[in-house]
Amino acid sequence: MLDRMIATQTYEVSQIDKLAAGVRREISRQASRAETAQLVAAQLRRNLPTPEVLTPEQRAGSPDGYRSHTLHVEPDGSFSIIGLVWLPGQITRIHDHLTWCVFGVIQGIEHEELFDAGLTLLGESDNQTGDVSGFAPPGDIHRVHNTSDETAISIHIYGTDVTRTGSSVRRFYD
Numbered sequence: 207m208l209d210r211m212i213a214t215q216t217y218e219v220s221q222i223d224k225l226a227a228g229v230r231r232e233i234s235r236q237a238s239r240a241e242t243a244q245l246v247a248a249q250l251r252r253n254l255p256t257p258e259v260l261t262p263e264q265r266a267g268s269p270d271g272y273r274s275h276t277l278h279v280e281p282d283g284s285f286s287i288i289g290l291v292w293l294p295g296q297i298t299r300i301h302d303h304l305t306w307c308v309f310g311v312i313q314g315i316e317h318e319e320l321f322d323a324g325l326t327l328l329g330e331s332d333n334q335t336g337d338v339s340g341f342a343p344p345g346d347i348h349r350v351h352n353t354s355d356e357t358a359i360s361i362h363i364y365g366t367d368v369t370r371t372g373s374s375v376r377r378f379y380d
């Protein structure tokens with residue numbers, strides 16, 4: 207039993223380690239923010255973790271609001287990998303980001319709305335399990351909403367140390 211627990215844990219760690227190694231490689235190219243977002247998105251598509259990167263407690267979410275779990279912070283502060291858990295109906299405020307951002311849905315569906323600076327809705331999409339996209343400011347004013355009746359989980363990668371900046375958010379618009 208103990209052997210099995212250790213094996214499972216090694217698997218969980220290696221999913222993030224593998225992803226972090228790929229992201230590190232892309233960042234070292236020193237491309238523009240927009241290009242980096244696309245390069246990192248390709249890495250996340252190749253190394254998309256399973257929901258088991260989070261503990262069962264983390265995967266359960268919280269009725270108080272969507273939950274964020276820091277899975278990796280690069281020692282030089284160049285990027286962070288976060289797991290977000292949304293119960294049905296949970297929603298972010300309208301916001302944009304300090305840096306490039308890449309996200310992939312690993313469970314459920316995330317409904318995303320994109321706005322212009324006047325908060326006119328530009329477009330919306332239902333991001334399904336397995337969908338990955340990347341973007342860089344400006345033009346990244348958005349809101350994410352779990353409109354489904356299943357808990358949604360996604361992996362977000364931000365081009366900063368979110369523990370140092372406190373958050374990846376540049377500004378809230380509401």
Ligand SMILES: [Fe+2]
Binds near residue numbers: 301302303307348
């Ligand atoms: Fe965001």
